[in-house]
Amino acid sequence: MDRVRVSILGATGLVGQWMVKLLANHPFIEVVGLSASPGKVGRKYGEVVHWFIPGDVPEYARDITLVSTDPPDHxxxxxxxxxxPNDVAWPIESRLLSAGLNVISNASPERMNPRIPLINPEVNWEHLNILREVKGNWVVKNPNCTAAIISMxxxxxxxxxxxLHIVTLQSVSGAGYLGLSYLAIDGNVIPFIKGEEEKIEAELNKMLGKQFPEKFEPWGKPVYVTTTRVPVKYGHMAVIHAVLTKDVDTEYIINRLSRFRSLPQERELPTxxxxxxxxxxxxxxPQPARDLDPMAVSVGRVSVRDRVLRLVALGDNLVRGAAGITILTVETMKALGIL
Amino acid sequence: MDRVRVSILGATGLVGQWMVKLLANHPFIEVVGLSASPGKVGRKYGEVVHWFIPGDVPEYARDITLVSTDPPDHxxxxxxxxxxPNDVAWPIESRLLSAGLNVISNASPERMNPRIPLINPEVNWEHLNILREVKGNWVVKNPNCTAAIISMxxxxxxxxxxxLHIVTLQSVSGAGYLGLSYLAIDGNVIPFIKGEEEKIEAELNKMLGKQFPEKFEPWGKPVYVTTTRVPVKYGHMAVIHAVLTKDVDTEYIINRLSRFRSLPQERELPTxxxxxxxxxxxxxxPQPARDLDPMAVSVGRVSVRDRVLRLVALGDNLVRGAAGITILTVETMKALGIL
Amino acid sequence: MDRVRVSILGATGLVGQWMVKLLANHPFIEVVGLSASPGKVGRKYGEVVHWFIPGDVPEYARDITLVSTDPPDHxxxxxxxxxxPNDVAWPIESRLLSAGLNVISNASPERMNPRIPLINPEVNWEHLNILREVKGNWVVKNPNCTAAIISMxxxxxxxxxxxLHIVTLQSVSGAGYLGLSYLAIDGNVIPFIKGEEEKIEAELNKMLGKQFPEKFEPWGKPVYVTTTRVPVKYGHMAVIHAVLTKDVDTEYIINRLSRFRSLPQERELPTxxxxxxxxxxxxxxPQPARDLDPMAVSVGRVSVRDRVLRLVALGDNLVRGAAGITILTVETMKALGIL
Amino acid sequence: MDRVRVSILGATGLVGQWMVKLLANHPFIEVVGLSASPGKVGRKYGEVVHWFIPGDVPEYARDITLVSTDPPDHxxxxxxxxxxPNDVAWPIESRLLSAGLNVISNASPERMNPRIPLINPEVNWEHLNILREVKGNWVVKNPNCTAAIISMxxxxxxxxxxxLHIVTLQSVSGAGYLGLSYLAIDGNVIPFIKGEEEKIEAELNKMLGKQFPEKFEPWGKPVYVTTTRVPVKYGHMAVIHAVLTKDVDTEYIINRLSRFRSLPQERELPTxxxxxxxxxxxxxxPQPARDLDPMAVSVGRVSVRDRVLRLVALGDNLVRGAAGITILTVETMKALGIL
Known part of the structure; x- marks a missing residue:
């Protein structure tokens, strides 16, 4: 199989580190560039990165010299x-696009752009098909970490x-390595995450809807979301109460959930x-301390009463919610022949 | 004003300690007995109690000799x-009743007994009126800590x-001092609390309904509850999504909530x-680390969209949810002339 | 008694907030100015401060308009x-000195300046006497928070x-409100605090030594310190192993410690x-969660074996270690007639 | 190589689970029995065990039927x-000995028995040689978890x-899965662990001393230890100040430590x-959250000043400190031809 060459923007951050880790020994994706903020350009990744995540910096990445985010470097x-990071991403990404490069991005800006597919591979890989009609290069967005987990x-x-009535209990790593101080969140719950509820509602509706070349047709169901931050390091949980359209029983729902397979499973994609x-x-x-899986969403407490379904979902916000979903998107696009 | 003499069962536990603390310097309630498990009977409260809660053992209580739970001791x-504790309470409480004593109890058994009032004073003090028709002695139950907070x-x-769709984030102290080990709950969320959801649904419906001498008529609205345990020491939070019957705006709801006053406020009861x-x-x-009030329920994030109201409520599970509500019930019954 | 008028630099930070709180209702110290960083000058304290500490912003401080750090404002x-903060303090403080103002400072620069007294009132109030010979205005430094607690x-x-062999277990608030991220310190110990060991060793030696107008003579005993950061919010603990010069027993040490009184106690100073x-x-x-006192140092586990004394000390790093010690220094200087 | 058949007592506890996990796919140790408390005997391990530790119950162990602790079952x-557990171990272990079985035990009783070797393989495997002179069966003890880590x-x-002056910061798992409640230790430090300091002092001295068939000759150096419990899940840390007998520099110490190898390394034993x-x-x-290794001891902050060496050591209390050391002892005894 042909190899896919990728470069990573923001390679020293929490999500970037996970991308570097997940791509060690990948069967067909090859890392050809790592970029970081200007002060780090020209230095070696292994010397510069403040490695937060489990294990060591992968061997292959240590001696890669960091490049800028300018198009020629990619x-x-x-x-x-x-x-x-969301606040700096789009100007850089759009410069790469203008220069003829393809981009898959975790950053939030332009996720709701009607011409840009927002992809969680198992959920809506079909939306990628619009790219077959696009001449030249493209950008694909990955969803908000919580929307990625809930949509599954x-x-x-x-x-x-x-x-849908959704209440989330989101871990601290969702705010980045330095995002929340110990004094602010330890032994506490903060029932507000700026912009998060709007993103989840809109992105769920886009991913569960239909994508056309010039626009998308949202799913159209009301989604009410309250987001909270809890003193947990990794893993976002969502308690979901779904008002159903007809009578089904708990067993029926469990069957549908546990038998769900999609293109990434059928093609046995590596990630x-x-x-x-x-x-x-x-x-x-599911509990973050016991049941967190890197790419699967763990589900528990499934029950139906009077046409109201309750379930609790848990996913890894850094892997399924960010770095892993990007890599799975590359793999899916390769399998579809788009990349 | 006449004094009310009370004795406390389970005085060395977490809730019992709060009762002892809240009754120090009470204007008209006098503690005439403290009881504990058989091994401690005959010893002094101050020597036996393993005081978990802020401050010191109140002066007045230190030298009280612990008695048994037998009726003659009260x-x-x-x-x-x-x-x-719930699992031992009822046989002891019913023995006291049979012996002609009055009881106000935090323990869960018999809360849904149709002849026993279940009282959160601000919410349903009127239910106490059925006791005016009772000859002889009586028992009053206080609700589950989370039901006490949410009902407000x-x-x-x-x-x-x-x-109502309710998701709770409950603190560890709700399980008692030794209820949850550090390894089980630190950095974790456990999305299940045995029996809790059923209690909240049933008790809310009883308190918000009507009480007759021989039965109660529940409120009758569907209440869907999912309870979770979070690594917080004190304070239970509830995220409430209420489907409304008509169009109102956020300001209207805030006004109703913040202007709410009931008999305990009108009579300026001490607690x-x-x-x-x-x-x-x-x-x-509201945040447990910043906004926890002993007896008031803190509310934030109030908003209405398409006839769905969202609010977040926070209350002190040991005071409003247990020890304080019991004392406020004594004060309310005194104010009503029932005690 | 005459009033002492004070202004506070850095009034919106963690230590500044404690100063504001401790000076509410002070019998003779009056706050005549609060200053903060340039962006906040001209606005009201109560509107600008992000109040981290228990209770509310004191009534008196809410409407004070924030001033700059320039001498005319004080x-x-x-x-x-x-x-x-340590990194900006000295240029500002020396400008105030040059302008003829007196300063008592918590910031670390110039603490070891041989002409500047470094004061923990109970430990070395006598060092203040050199100021009697100083013409004009002066600066007094308070010690590092851990040195303040251990010196007692x-x-x-x-x-x-x-x-002395000392190992400290220091709380997160010692690094400031935003000083340590949750991901860095939760469930972890960091056995290094930049510059801290050197400060403790040097400052202990200065405070326990002699102060002359132009120089100080350090205590001169070897002090070996290892500092660690632990996931505790408030309170610094130190485990002290002291090699003794002669045979004494545990009881003798306990007596000396518990009977210790100094000028602040004799004059019954308010703080x-x-x-x-x-x-x-x-x-x-002593345990941070149970035994923390704002101004006293809690001591436990005292024992002597073979001329080695072991004790564990615990103090409030924000009050005894910072805001409280400054106010007690004002009171002490007033009692000595220096202020 | 011949296989070694082992059975495990206390297989459902925290240390027992680690033994079961570490023995999955072991090249020459075979698990032939798992025993648990009477209520669990006769049921399958996989159905009964409440698996606390990372990963799943190993395949091989799931269907093993639990046996009693009686000699015929082993x-x-x-x-x-x-x-x-320490409080029940010795009567059971001595019954097995009387019945002619060999025992390697983590439990504390009889560790200081002068005829029983106390073994941390890299530190004092030579002590096992006395067993060559023993006719018949034997018992070997492993040290206290903290002594295992510090002795290295x-x-x-x-x-x-x-x-030696040693201050430990020990994790909660050292007290067992249910050993410490969240309310007791979260955000707190408890500067006392019952019996721990005496064990560390005595056991260090035994392991660093000489073992004869009938007695041991302790190392004989004074060891002063203060132990504390900190809110960390896994990993015990020790801050060590060693008074040296002669002048050496930091580099010299680092060389000796990092070049240390012993029989288990020379024979390349699997664990x-x-x-x-x-x-x-x-x-x-070293930090528990970043530097914990299952079997190696991580060391940092090495420095020498005036003949005082300071270093910080960190080890895995459940693996190097308990389950792993037992298995390494089996491997060492096999390599020595004693087993």
Whole structure:
């Protein structure tokens, strides 16, 4: 199989580090460039990175010399993966686009642009098909980390849902390594995350809707979301109450969830989880400390009463919610022949 | 004003300690007995208690000799306050009743008994009126700690509500001092608390309904609750999504909540908060670490969209949710002339 | 008694907030000015401050209009109290000095200047006497928070000590409100605090030594310190192993510690703790969560074996270690007639 | 190589689970029995165990039927590995001994018995040689978890040391899964662990001393230890100040530590770490959250000043400190031909 050459923007941040880690020993994706902020350009990745995540800096990445975010520094990449912070991402990404490069990005700006596909591979890989009609280069966005996790268990039961009430309990790593001080969040809950509820509502509706070349048609169901930050390091949880359109029982829902498979599973893509939704029987699952899977969404407490379905979903905000979803998008696009 | 003499069952536990603390210097309630488990009977409270809570053991309580839970040990009390664990409470409480004593109890058994009033004073003090027709002695139950907190902001808008979706984030102290090990809950969320959801749904419906001498008529609205345990020491939070029966705006709801006053406020009872519901403007309120009030319920994030009201409520599970509510019930019954 | 007028530099920070709080209702110290960084000047304290600490912004301070750190803004103050960050403090403080103002400062620069007294009132108030010979205005420094706490139990047994081995377990608030991220310190210990060990060793030696107008003579005993940061919000703990010069028993040490009184106690200064050293009998004391006192140092685990004394000391790093010590220094200087 | 058949006592506890995990796919140790408390006997391990530790219950162990601790249930084992709680261990272990079985035990009773070797393989494997002279069966003890960790970096510099001052910061898992409640230890430090200081002092002295068939000759250097419990899940840290007998420099010490190898390394035993002592250069190492190694001891902050050496050691209390050391002892005894 042909290799795909990628470069990574924001390679020293929390999401960038996960991309570097997940691409060690990848069967067909090759890292040809790592870029970081101007002060670090020209130095070696292994010397500069403040490695926060488990394990060591992968061997292959240590001696890579950091480059800038300027287009000429990325011209050997088939696609540029962006793990840039939301507030600086778009000017850099659009400069790369103008220079003829392809971009897959985790950053929030332009996610709701009607011509840009917003992709969680298992949920809406079909939306990538519009790129077949695009001449030249393209940009693909990955969703907000929480929208990535929630969209997974909603997808297989989408047709049964009339409205959604969602309360999230999100981990501190979602705010970045320095995002929340110990004094602010330890032993505390902060029931507000700026901009998060709007993103989840809009992005769920886009991913579960239809994508056309020039526009998208949203799913159209009301989604009410309250987001909270809890003193947990890794893993976002969502408690979902879904008002259903017809009578079904708990067993029926569990079957649909646990049997769900999509293109990444059918093609056995390297980063795809074998079961995208892991329904756990234990009465007190899922828990971040016990049940967190890098790419699958863990689901527990499934029950239906009077046409209201309740379930609790848990996913890895840095892997399924960010670095892993980007890589799975590369793999999916390769499998579809778009990349 | 006449004094009310009380004795406390389970005086060395977490809730019992709060009762002892809150009754120090009370204007008209006098502690005439403290009881504990058999191994401690005959010893002094101050020597036996492993004081977990802020401050020191109140002066008055230190030299009180612990008694048993047998009725003769409580005959000088006008009312016995029970802070007994749920699994041992009822046999002891019913023995006291059979012996002609009055009991106000925090323990869960018999809360849904149709002849026993379940009282959160600001919410349903009127239910106490059935006791005027009771000959002889009586038992009054206080609600589950989370039901006590949630019922407060629901009461003033009860007539506007069609159904409720509630997700709770409950603190570790709700499980007792030794209830959860550090390894189990630190940096974790456990999305299940045994029996809690059923209690909240049933008790809310009883308190918001009507009480007759022989039965109660529940409120009758569907209440969907998911409870979770979070690594916070004190304070239970509830995220409430209420489906409304008609169009109202956010300002209207805030007004109803913040202007709510009930009998405990009108009679200026010593343990009553001046404002039972504190609506906090700060965008990220309420937080356990910053906004916890002993007897008032703190409310934030109030907003209405398409006939769905969202609010976040926070209350002190040990004071408003347990020890304080019991004492406020004594004060309310005294004010009503029932005690 | 005459009033002392003070202004506070860095009034919106963690230490500045504690100064503002501790000076509410002070019998003779009056706050005549609060200053903050340029962006906040001209606005009201109550509107600008992000109040981190328990309770509300004191009534008196809410409507004070913030001023700059320039000398003319402080000319009505008898003494300027500095809660400035270490890296910006000295240029500002020396400008105030040049302009003829008096300064008491918590910031670290110039603490080891041989002409500047470094004061923990109970430990070395006598060092203030050199100011009687100074013509004109002066600066006094308060010690590093950990040195403030450790110097207290060492003072009364100073003559018995040959060398000291100290290991500290310091709370996160010592690094400021935003000083340590949750991901960095939760569930972790960081056995290094930049510059801290050197400060503790040098400052202990200065405070326990002699102060002359032009120089000081250090105590001269070897002090070996290792500092660690632990996931605790408030309170610094130090485990002290002291090699003794002669045979004494545990009881003798406990007596010396618990009977220690100094000028602040003799003059009954408002901020002085009645007992500066609280020796706690409980076998597992002192604990930050149970035994933290604002101004006294809690001591436990005192024992002597083979001429090695072991004790554990715990103090409030923001009050005894910073804001409280500054105010107690003002009170002490007033009592001595220097201010 | 011949296989060694082992059975495990206390297989469902925290240490027992680690033994089960570490023995999955072991090249020559075979698990032939798992025993648990009477209520669990006869049921399958995989159904009964409440698996606390990372990963899943190993495949091989799931269907093993739990046996009792009675000798007949262990007669097929070449050696019985005991992960029993300290308070019940010895009667069971001595019953197995009387019945002619060999035992290697983590439990504390009889560790200081002069005829029983106390073994941390890299530190004092030579002590096992006395068993060559023993007719029949034997018992070997493993040290206290903290003594296991501390003895490692002391061993290679033992000859330079005059006395030791040690302060430990021990994780919560050292007290067992349910050992400490969240309310007791979160955000707190408890500067006392019952019996721990005595064990560390005595056991260090035994392991660093000489073992004869009938007695041991302790190392004989004074060791002063203060132990504390900190809110960390896994990993025990020790800050060590060693008074040296002669002048050496920091580099010299680092060389001795990092070059240390012992019999387990020379024989390349499967559970032996390649480098038993990992000296980490990073200024703020070692940290439990970043530097914990299962079998090696991580060391940082090495420095010598005036004949006082300071270093910070960190080890895994459940692996190097308990389950791993037992398995490494089996491997060492096999390599020595004793087993």
């Amino acid at each position: 011209k050997s990449a088939d696609v540029v993966l962006s793990a840039l 268990p909603i997808k297989p039961i989408q047709d049964l849902i009339d409205s 795809a989880p074998r079961e995208p939704i892991k329904v756990i029987n234990r009465v007190d699952a | 005959k000088s009390a006008d009312v016995v306050l029970s802070a007994l 902001p629901i009461k003033p808008i009860q007539d506007l509500i069609d159904s 009553a908060p001046r404002e039972p519901i504190k609506v906090i403007n700060r965008v990220d309120a | 000319k009505s103050a008898d003494v300027v109290l500095s809660a400035l 139990p060492i003072k009364p047994i100073q003559d018995l000590i040959d060398s 002085a703790p009645r007992e500066p050293i609280k020796v706690i009998n409980r076998v597992d004391a | 007669k097929s084992a070449d050696v019985v590995l005991s992960a029993l 970096p002391i061993k290679p510099i033992q000859d330079l040391i005059d006395s 032996a770490p390649r480098e038993p002592i990992k000296v980490i250069n990073r200024v703020d190492a």
